[in-house]
Each structure stands twice: as structure tokens, then as C-alpha cells.
Ligand SMILES: Nc1ncnc2c1ncn2[C@@H]1O[C@H](COP(=O)(O)OP(=O)(O)O)[C@@H](O)[C@H]1O
């Protein structure tokens with residue numbers, strides 16, 4: 001069902017003594033929308049620029065898969081690329097630019113003109129098509145960037161932080177456009193915010209410090225890494241907060257009073273007056289906790305049982 | 321038309337449009353025309369200027385022989401070699417690096433275009449700018465020279481124009497090369513002007529040994545303008561050497577763009 005399109009193998013890049021990307025592997029399948037998710041400095045832009053052929057890797061390969069054969073090097077005709085902050089020729093009009101992009105991709109002039117008009121209509125720029133790009137807003141530039149990237153019907157659309165720099169309205173517009181585009185072509189986009197990835201992608205590749213922390217189908221990851229958590233909200237009184245810290249300390253040092261608690265609860269974290277217990281078994285852990293809370297006279301204002309979100313997982317893998 | 325040629329034409333067209341929209345195609349030729357007119361006009365009025373400005377004792381007669389028209393044209397070329405060359409190099413210094421620094425090159429070079437077509441399109445626009453400006457300036461100078469000072473043979477004008485145009489083309493090929501190698505436009509301008517000046521100096525100091533180098537072309541052009549012939553057996557060599565140096569610079573620029581670790 002899933003046909004491999006692009007294979008990245010052992011890719012690494014060092015700038016002087018800084019290793020930006022350190023040996024990553026992944027496979028992008030045809031028709032999927034893949035998010036490259038990671039905090040700032042994780043190596044997303046570096047990876048994307050290597051895939052686009054703008055930067056030479058220090059080691060590893062990037063290649064389009066054709067049957068059993070994996071090509072070497074990026075095939076520029078197959079990729080549509082939009083950088084993080086695209087820069088156009090401000091003295092050109094939007095229409096002129098997309099026509100120019102089409103001609104550079106080998107379209108004859110007349111085809112390029114009709115394709116450009118069609119795409120500008122598509123990205124909602126037909127009213128501004130004859131205006132200088134210098135007068136465009138950030139959202140308009142991003143949509144123009146999408147139009148020029150799509151002009152030659154690329155097999156893979158590669159976008160670097162397509163919505164990060166936009167205001168909420170521009171962001172919404174571009175996200176909606178991407179929702180449509182991902183139905184027609186394979187998309188690889190990077191982002192540092194999880195909600196954008198969750199909104200758009202089928203597969204996610206989480207990278208941190210140049211290495212892949214986690215990758216796979218996003219729905220699968222969500223259910224696989226779903227862990228029960230118990231959240232306590234304490235009143236902000238001294239003894240209760242002290243108890244929480246002491247509990248966390250005992251947990252860390254492995255000297256928890258009850259040996260049972262130690263096995264049931266594998267992580268404790270406090271933020272302000274709320275304490276999170278990551279547990280293996282909700283019922284037994286809850287019983288243990290309630291017993292201790294009563295014995296220590298801890299003032300609990302709320303106790304909630306729930307599951308870790310993808311956000312928790314993301315925060316956890318990128319804070320390693 | 322092959323697809324490679326079609327892409328080159330698209331890029332060259334864009335470059336020309338940029339020359340027009342950035343007004344470079346207006347003000348650079350204007351500088352050359354002003355320089356070209358100034359030379360014969362100032363020569364013509366020189367005695368008058370000296371008389372008015374100088375503190376000559378009353379009654380002294382100023383005897384300044386009016387120069388020949390051909391000499392005025394050679395002087396015009398010298399003007400082009402300093403101020404004119406400076407303006408051309410300044411206009412071309414960021415031709416590649418500015419696009420790479422702004423990020424505009426990333427969107428172009430990521431498309432299936434060759435770095436050689438890209439360099440060739442830049443070169444085309446620089447050539448047009450240089451030859452257009454030189455021709456406009458030189459012809460204006462010729463017109464005013466024949467009007468005010470004396471007739472000059474069309475063949476001398478044409479010959480010196482072609483040789484001088486080749487010299488400017490060489491300087492701009494260097495500018496294009498340095499603009500590709502160096503990220504700073506100012507450094508590119510400095511290097512190109514420095515290299516041109518060094519070559520000219522070399523040819524001036526060692527006319528025998530260095531006469532076949534591109535640097536001697538400007539001197540040959542003055543010779544052709546003032547005496548009608550280059551007057552050296554090294555002239556042919558220096559033409560060939562310059563053509564080869566231009567081709568080499570362009571190939572090197574294309575190659576270095578293609579090979580550089582970061583294309584954009
Ligand atoms: N041209 C460069 N020279 C030196 N270091 C760089 C360069 N580009 C990126 N880096 C470093 O590589 C790391 C990854 O950067 P980048 O790929 O831009 O991250 P991201 O896009 O995920 O924020 C960072 O630590 C950054 O400082």
C-alpha cells in the first residue's frame with residue numbers, strides 16, 4: 001500500500017566542530033504527509049536543505065526510490081521547495097515570479113503563464129498577482145512560495161517551517177491550503193510546534209540535537225505511548241508542597257517508604273501546586289496515593305486521572 | 321531549442337528586466353555619456369578656463385596647443401578606465417552574492433537549472449550593461465570631439481571601442497567570479513578592481529614581458545585611438561589571452577557555485 005518515495009540514510013552534517021545532524025535515517029512513502037518535528041536547533045533546516053540539494057551532507061545519502069533502485073542525490077525536478085523565510089525578487093510581480101519559476105522548470109512560456117494563473121488562483125493571490133512582491137504581507141509571500149514550489153507538479157513538496165513566522169490569520173490560511181495540498185502530493189514539512197504537526201501530518205519524525213528521537217505514524221505513536229497519569233492539585237500551603245517535594249525526592253533516590261509505591265509510580269514531577277504521577281496501574285496507584293495523602297494530611301483540592309498527551313511525549317523526548 | 325537553452329534565456333530575460341527596473345540601464349550609461357562629453361568639452365574650453373581662473377599677469381598670452389581629436393578620444397578612454405570602470409564594478413559587485421545572501425538564489429538554484437546557465441545569464445546582463453554604456457559614452461565623446469576639436473576616423477573609433485570593450489568585459493568577468501567566490505559585495509569589488517589595476521600596472525611597467533596579458537588591452541586601445549594601430553606584436557596574444565581568461569573566470573565561477581558546500 002505504501003510505496004517508498006524518498007530514502008534518507010545515515011545523513012549527517014557538521015559545520016566546523018558543530019554537528020547539526022548526526023546520522024539520521026528515514027523513509028517517506030508516497031502520498032503521506034510527514035512532519036519533521038523538533039525544537040529550535042534540532043537540525044530540521046539543515047536536513048531539509050540537504051534534501052533540497054542546497055547543502056552538501058558530510059556523510060550519508062538522500063535518494064528517490066524508483067522501484068528497487070534508490071537514486072543518489074536529490075532530483076531537483078521532483079522536489080518543490082519552500083524555505084523558512086522565502087526571499088523573492090521584490091521588483092517582480094507575483095505572476096511574473098511564478099511564470100519565471102515555471103520556465104526554469106522547463107515549461108514553455110505559454111504553459112508557464114497558464115499554470116501560474118491557475119496556481120495563484122489556487123493559493124488565493126489572483127487579486128494581487130499583478131502587484132510587486134515587495135508589497136506582499138508575510139502570509140501572501142508564504143502562499144506565493146507555495147505556488148512557485150508547485151509549478152512543476154513535484155512529487156515531493158518540502159517545506160521548512162511553513163507557518164512558524166505567520167500571524168494567526170496567515171497561519172490559518174496556510175494550514176488550510178496545506179490540508180488541501182497534502183491530498184495531491186507527498187509533503188515533508190518541518191515545525192517546532194506540535195499542534196501544527198498534529199493538525200496536518202500522517203507520520204511524524206521527532207528530531208532532537210541532530211538525532212531522531214522517535215518516528216512513526218502519529219496515531220500509532222499517540223496510542224502506543226499513552227500512559228496513565230494521576231494529577232494532584234494541592235492547596236498552596238507549606239506542608240502540602242513540602243510533602244510533594246519530599247515524595248518526589250524519595251522517588252528519585254529510590255527510598256520510597258512503601259516498596260509497592262515504587263513499582264507503581266515511575267515518574268513524579270511537580271509544577272507549582274500541581275503534581276503529576278506517571279503510573280503503571282491506575283487503581284493500585286490511586287489507592288496507595290490516597291492512603292499516603294490521608295496519613296500525611298495533605299490538602300488536596302483536586303485529583304484527576306488521565307493519560308499522557310502527545311505533548312508530554314514530545315516534551316519528554318526533546319528534553320533528554 | 322533545448323531545455324537548457326530555454327532556461328538560460330528565461331534567466332537572461334529576468335536579468336535584463338532587473339537592469340531596467342533597477343534603473344541600472346539608465347544611470348550607468350548616463351555616467352559614461354557624461355564622462356564622454358566632459359573630455360572634449362573641457363579640452364575645448366581649457367584655455368578660457370585657465371584665463372579666467374589663473375592669476376596670469378595682464379597681457380600675457382596663453383599658448384596651449386589644441387590637442388588632436390584622436391588624443392581627446394584616447395583621454396576619454398582613460399576616464400572610462402577609472403571612473404567608468406568603478407561604476408561598472410560597483411553595479412556588478414553583488415550580482416551573485418547579493419542573491420545568495422538574501423536567499424533569493426535558494427529558490428532559483430533549487431530548481432532544475434545548471435549553475436553555468438545561471439552564471440551565463442548574469443554575464444549576459446553585465447556584458448550588455450558594459451558594452452551599452454561604453455558605446456553610448458564613446459560615441460557621445462566622438463560626436464563632441466568632431467564638433468569642437470577635430471575629425472577622427474571611424475575605423476580608429478571602432479577599433480579602440482572593441483578593444484576597450486574587451487578590457488571592460490574582462491574586468492566584469494573578474495567581478496562576476498569574485499562575486500561568486502566571496503559573500504561580501506564590497507570585497508568582490510575591491511578584489512576585481514585590485515586585480516585589474518595590478519594587471520594594468522604590470523603591463524605599463526613591463527610592456528615587453530607582460531604585453532600579452534589582459535592588462536595591456538587598455539593601453540592598446542589608447543594607441544589605436546591616438547595612432548590608428550596597436551603598434552605591438554603582442555596585441556594578438558593579449559586578445560587571445562583575455563578571451564581565454566574571461567572563459568576561464570566564467571567556468572570557474574560556475575564550477576565553484578556548483579561545488580560549494582552551500583549553494584544558496
Ligand atoms: N551555517 C551554519 N554554520 C554553523 N552552524 C550551523 C549552520 N547552520 C546551522 N548550524 C547549527 O546547526 C544546528 C541545527 O540548526 P538548524 O538545522 O537550523 O536547526 P532547526 O532548523 O531545527 O532550528 C544548530 O545548532 C545551528 O547552530
Ligand SMILES: [Mg+2]
Nearest residue numbers: 044045084161
Ligand atoms: Mg530551522
